[in-house]
Amino acid sequence: MYYYRRLPQFEYVAPGSLKEAASFLQAHPRETRVMAGGTILLHRMKERIGVKKYVMSLKAVPGLDAIDKAPGQVKIGSMVTIQTIADAPVVRRQCGLLAAACQMLGTPQIRSMGTIGGNVACNLATAEIVPVLIALDAQATLAGAKGSRTVSVEELYREVRDGEFVTEILVPVKAGQAWGYEKWAMRKRFDYATVSAAVAIAGTGRVCKDAKIALGGVTLPTRRARRAEEILKGRSLTNRLIVEAAEAAAEDARTGADIHFTAEYKKELIKVMVSRALKQAVSPGKEG
Amino acid sequence: MKQEMEFTVNGEHYTVRVDTRRTLLEVLRETLGLTGTKEMCNKGDCGGCTVIMDGKPILSCLTLAIEAQGKEILTIEGLADGYTLHPIQQAFVESGAIQCGYCTPGFIMSAKALLDRNPHPTEDQIKEGIANNICRCTGYVQIVEAIQAAARTMKRPVKRPMKGPSRKPGGGKQ
Numbered sequence A: 001m002y003y004y005r006r007l008p009q010f011e012y013v014a015p016g017s018l019k020e021a022a023s024f025l026q027a028h029p030r031e032t033r034v035m036a037g038g039t040i041l042l043h044r045m046k047e048r049i050g051v052k053k054y055v056m057s058l059k060a061v062p063g064l065d066a067i068d069k070a071p072g073q074v075k076i077g078s079m080v081t082i083q084t085i086a087d088a089p090v091v092r093r094q095c096g097l098l099a100a101a102c103q104m105l106g107t108p109q110i111r112s113m114g115t116i117g118g119n120v121a122c123n124l125a126t127a128e129i130v131p132v133l134i135a136l137d138a139q140a141t142l143a144g145a146k147g148s149r150t151v152s153v154e155e156l157y158r159e160v161r162d163g164e165f166v167t168e169i170l171v172p173v174k175a176g177q178a179w180g181y182e183k184w185a186m187r188k189r190f191d192y193a194t195v196s197a198a199v200a201i202a203g204t205g206r207v208c209k210d211a212k213i214a215l216g217g218v219t220l221p222t223r224r225a226r227r228a229e230e231i232l233k234g235r236s237l238t239n240r241l242i243v244e245a246a247e248a249a250a251e252d253a254r255t256g257a258d259i260h261f262t263a264e265y266k267k268e269l270i271k272v273m274v275s276r277a278l279k280q281a282v283s284p285g286k287e288g
Numbered sequence B: 001m002k003q004e005m006e007f008t009v010n011g012e013h014y015t016v017r018v019d020t021r022r023t024l025l026e027v028l029r030e031t032l033g034l035t036g037t038k039e040m041c042n043k044g045d046c047g048g049c050t051v052i053m054d055g056k057p058i059l060s061c062l063t064l065a066i067e068a069q070g071k072e073i074l075t076i077e078g079l080a081d082g083y084t085l086h087p088i089q090q091a092f093v094e095s096g097a098i099q100c101g102y103c104t105p106g107f108i109m110s111a112k113a114l115l116d117r118n119p120h121p122t123e124d125q126i127k128e129g130i131a132n133n134i135c136r137c138t139g140y141v142q143i144v145e146a147i148q149a150a151a152r153t154m155k156r157p158v159k160r161p162m163k164g165p166s167r168k169p170g171g172g173k174q
């Protein structure tokens, strides 16, 4: 793979409003790359991957960098950086799982530059915030020619059409939800998750009413560990049940070999991560 | 495509015409001649190009220069006060945290961003704060020690200038 020091030719556009951005993208849907923090995009452009005529930056669009508390949900603008989310008191209080995962992503530099929108929209198996948002049942607002619409983050890659871009992530706030998050990386403070597990559990005491388990580091498009979720529903979360669910998650997960690990080894890791994340969720103080 | 932009680097205001596909790293080094910020991997992995933009550590190799419009940038050149090194620089020298020195500006800028945010970091928090930076010769022990030493120095209460004209910089004879 080639890597060039310089960026290739492209035209830079920075619309000053949401409307302008939407109409530019609508006019040039196949010739434009949207840029948020640029940590993935500029890297790829130096590799000469996916270079297009225009780069449309969202930095000058007002309002995309706000976090707002609304009834029953927290709204996070697509341009909010990962570090801002990790630090935001409202996120830490209401969506502890998201705050924890953001603080564990990448490095100080990457967290200061990278945005939630870029993480969600990049369509890469390595995006760590996606499984977290799936476990939390989050939705994404897409802006397009005909105004905006809301889709679940889980369905985002299937739903998004040419000319649309992400403006907002909506995270529901559920009282009494317990959570757990585990990330396994080669260098734990730097690398992408080889695998990760995000779990959100609804229920009283140890009895699980509903469970969402989503995995990172697995081959797209499936991130949910649905059979593992079913195993937990309506039952008391004993250690034995947790192991059973973790084994089901590992068995069903699609993993691929990389330069460090075999697909089978990653399955082993998934088993461990899911079981640790579930144990975290049932330990006291993991609500909210 | 060239565009005019304004920004502040180390307290100095600049107006420059930049090609919109140039990175901030390229403009700092090649247009402003501030070669303290290093180009190493050029892809975000090594941290050699770290600068502080509006108080936050960023990788200048993955930032378009044009997007620094209106921002305040701090580079390694902006740390020393004349011939007096910044406490972090001084601590790197005294702790032997420098060998070839190429990664040093990046490490120091990461350390600066960390100590600005958290003046009393634990050893673990220091390691977390420099996780994006790679050194291929000294190893990291002295670097961590240097940052610990700098945190101690910077913690000492700063002497506040006394009120009154006699303490104005540049003497105060009336």
Ligand SMILES: Cc1cc2nc3c(=O)[nH]c(=O)nc-3n(C[C@H](O)[C@H](O)[C@H](O)COP(=O)(O)OP(=O)(O)OC[C@H]3O[C@@H](n4cnc5c(N)ncnc54)[C@H](O)[C@@H]3O)c2cc1C
Residues within 6 Å of the ligand: A033, A034, A035, A036, A037, A038, A039, A040, A041, A042, A043, A058, A078, A082, A104, A105, A106, A107, A110, A113, A114, A115, A116, A117, A118, A119, A121, A122, A123, A126, A127, A128, A129, A164, A165, A166, A167, A190, A191, A192, A193, B043, B044, B045
């Ligand atoms: C050294 C390094 C370490 C990293 N470590 C991690 C890690 O540990 N975990 C992790 O998950 N990621 C990691 N990343 C990847 C990346 O930095 C993050 O995923 C980040 O959140 C991406 O956001 P961004 O704003 O920089 O995206 P960009 O690069 O701006 O965009 C990414 C992609 O999404 C598209 N896009 C961006 N915003 C929108 C939008 N609003 N609507 C539609 N499309 C959009 C772009 O066109 C592009 O294709 C790392 C990157 C580097 C360089």
